Amino acid sequence: MKFKNFVEFSTYLDDLGLFHMDLSLGRMEEFVRNWGGKGAFPVIHVVGTNGKGSTSSYLTSIAIEHGLKAGTFTSPHFVTPRERITVNGSMLTEEEWCAVANQVMEIAPDVGLTYFELLTCMALVAFKNNGVDLAVMEAGLGGRFDATNTVDPDLTVFTPIGLDHEKVLGSTIDLIAADKADAMRENGKAITAAQVPEAMTVLESRAGELGCALSHINKQEVVADLNPSLAGEHQKQNAGLAAAAWRMFCEEPDVVFNEDKVRSGVSKAFIAGRLQVVESDRIYILDGAHNTHAFDALEAELSRSAIKPDAIIFSCMKDKNLDPVKEALFRMTDGSIIACGIENNERAYPYEELAAVLGERAKAAGTIDEALSMLNSGDRTVLICGSLFLLAAFYTRYPEFL
Numbered sequence: 001m002k003f004k005n006f007v008e009f010s011t012y013l014d015d016l017g018l019f020h021m022d023l024s025l026g027r028m029e030e031f032v033r034n035w036g037g038k039g040a041f042p043v044i045h046v047v048g049t050n051g052k053g054s055t056s057s058y059l060t061s062i063a064i065e066h067g068l069k070a071g072t073f074t075s076p077h078f079v080t081p082r083e084r085i086t087v088n089g090s091m092l093t094e095e096e097w098c099a100v101a102n103q104v105m106e107i108a109p110d111v112g113l114t115y116f117e118l119l120t121c122m123a124l125v126a127f128k129n130n131g132v133d134l135a136v137m138e139a140g141l142g143g144r145f146d147a148t149n150t151v152d153p154d155l156t157v158f159t160p161i162g163l164d165h166e167k168v169l170g171s172t173i174d175l176i177a178a179d180k181a182d183a184m185r186e187n188g189k190a191i192t193a194a195q196v197p198e199a200m201t202v203l204e205s206r207a208g209e210l211g212c213a214l215s216h217i218n219k220q221e222v223v224a225d226l227n228p229s230l231a232g233e234h235q236k237q238n239a240g241l242a243a244a245a246w247r248m249f250c251e252e253p254d255v256v257f258n259e260d261k262v263r264s265g266v267s268k269a270f271i272a273g274r275l276q277v278v279e280s281d282r283i284y285i286l287d288g289a290h291n292t293h294a295f296d297a298l299e300a301e302l303s304r305s306a307i308k309p310d311a312i313i314f315s316c317m318k319d320k321n322l323d324p325v326k327e328a329l330f331r332m333t334d335g336s337i338i339a340c341g342i343e344n345n346e347r348a349y350p351y352e353e354l355a356a357v358l359g360e361r362a363k364a365a366g367t368i369d370e371a372l373s374m375l376n377s378g379d380r381t382v383l384i385c386g387s388l389f390l391l392a393a394f395y396t397r398y399p400e401f402l
Contacts, residue, residue, distance in 0.1 A: 002105045006094035009101045013081060016115040018345075028150040031108040031121050037128040041071070043151050044249060047139040047183040048159030048193070049176070050293050051238040053271050054230055055159050056138045058242035062265030063134050064088055066255060071127035073120065073148070074138045078272060078392040078402055085123045087130045100126045116140050120147040134249075142176075143183035154252065156183050156212075157245045158192035159238070161199040162293035163321070173198040181206035184214070191215040191248055193241045220244040223259050228266050231275040233304065234297040239266045273391045275301060278401045283381045285309065286401070288388040290316055295328045298385065302332060309383040311335040313371045314358075315342055315390040318349040322357055325386070329358065335379060337362045340371040342389045368393040 003009040032038055046056045053074050063070040069088055077083040082091040092100065104113075104121045113121060120137075127135045137153070139146045161177050177199040184190050184203075190212055192203055207214035217240065228239040243262045250257035275298070276286040285307070289298040302308070312333050316325070329337050339362050341351035355364035365371035368390065375382060384394055395402040 001102050003098050003101055006098050009098050010081075013115060013118065016113075016118065018076075018115055025145055025147075025150055027108070027111040027113055028117055028120065028147050030111050031104070031113070031117075032124075032150050034107045035121075035124065037124060038151065040128045041132050041135050042154040042249075042252070043135045043137055044155045044157060044245065045137050045139065045148060045151075045153035045183055046157045046159065047143045047146075047180050048157075049162040049180075049291065050297070051159040051193070051234065051241070052138045054235060054238040054269075054274055055157060055242050055245075056136050057230075057269045057271040058228070058239050058266050059136045059157075059245060060086075060089065061269035062242060062246050062262050063136070065261040065265040065268070066258060068133040068255070069131065071123065071130065071132035071135045072138075073123035073135065075116070075119075075140050076388055076392075078388070078395045079399060081119060084119055085126050087126065087132060092126060096126070097122075100129065103129075114147075117147045120150075124151065139180075139183065143180035145179075146183070149183055152185055153183075153188065155245060155249050156185070156188065156190040157241065158183075158190065158195070158203060159241065160193050160293060161195055161203075162291060174202050177202035178206070184210050184212040186210045186212065188212045189215075189248060191217065191220070191241070191245050193217050193237065215244075215248060217241055217244050220247065223247075223262050226263060226266050229269050230271065231277070232297060232301040234301070235274070239269075242266065272395065272402050273388060276401070278398070280398065282375075282379065284394075285381065285383045285385075286391050286394065287383070287385045288391055289385050290320070290387050292321075292324045295325055299328050299332055302383075307381065309333045309335070309381050310379040311338065311375055312383045312385065313338045313340050313365075313368070313390070314384075314386040315340045315351070315354070316349050316386045317347045319347070320349065322354075326358055330361070332383065335361075336374075336376075338365050338371045338374055339363065340368060340390060340393075341366045342387065342393060343367055345389055348387070348389065368397060372397075 060070045060072045137148045223243040228235045273288045289295045339355035342348035352364045355362040
């Protein structure tokens with residue numbers, strides 16, 4: 001037994017390094033071969049740039065409403081990595097988490113799994129242990145070399161593809177789409193959200209090469225009157241994609257599609273940090289928008305709701321193109337913009353440099369606590385956005401909102 005308790009495992013996981021990547025699938029493939037659980041449950045694989053977490057959440061909730069036991073693997077987490085692996089929406093206990101980690105180490109003791117790979121393996125083991133009827137697996141980064149791409153999915157779901165992680169996936173939409181398109185399987189099934197033309201062309205081309213049946217959301221029968229629990233017009237699109245994907249999944253003989261249960265699932269789903277409005281000493285709007293596409297959706301929804309924040313606390317990773325984001329920030333508020341540091345995160349944009357890039361209205365704060373203390377007493381509505389890691393710092397301070 002490698003880990004005696006959850007603390008020991010957490011230390012090991014932290015030592016692996018949250019951002020350490022090794023873009024190859026050999027280690028995962030060896031684990032899957034030794035695991036022997038491939039095919040133990042059907043898999044819906046959710047791939048894309050924006051809306052993956054929300055779409056996964058809707059799919060999970062829809063599955064539960066249909067009476068299935070659903071395992072879900074998502075990333076990143078906010079306060080504890082246990083958030084990434086759930087069964088019917090509930091985290092494993094610390095004891096279960098440790099036991100599953102030990103199982104993975106027995107199956108693949110010396111393959112050198114990275115942080116994300118280890119958690120992916122743990123999800124698969126946990127889902128088999130718990131006898132799930134379905135696993136909803138959200139891709140971490142890309143598709144081609146993502147750890148989740150080692151388990152053959154019954155359905156691949158593509159959320160909108162845009163520019164993000166350009167230094168890893170490529171500098172253009174078509175390069176990024178090509179990486180994600182490799183999540184499709186030969187003679188498999190896939191469905192895509194509406195895409196920009198460059199991305200759609202790549203997806204259709206790759207589907208043709210693989211003989212994969214790629215369905216388009218706008219050619220699917222729509223489930224009417226969806227009322228998603230998450231705010232924003234873009235969430236209606238995510239919920240619609242999940243509903244259409246579920247209809248495709250139910251083409252398998254064991255699950256009967258039920259529109260009322262789809263509506264119920266969509267209305268009950270929850271995922272933190274997606275246009276989430278919370279109230280404590282003031283009103284906070286929490287949103288994980290961290291690229292141009294997501295910022296467009298955030299700005300559109302604030303405008304539609306006639307909300308103009310009195311101030312914004314913003315942070316991002318240092319690989320982000322700030323030009324379009326900067327313009328959006330200045331449009332969204334007439335007040336101050338606080339460039340916030342993220343502690344213990346080597347990928348975060350250094351906050352003083354970030355403030356300098358953002359310009360005259362920007363102030364620099366080393367931590368979320370410092371940023372909150374810099375707000376004016378008259379700042380009644382504050383937008384916190386730009387990185388899920390920034391939101392994680394907020395939730396650590398205010399866990400009741402998570």
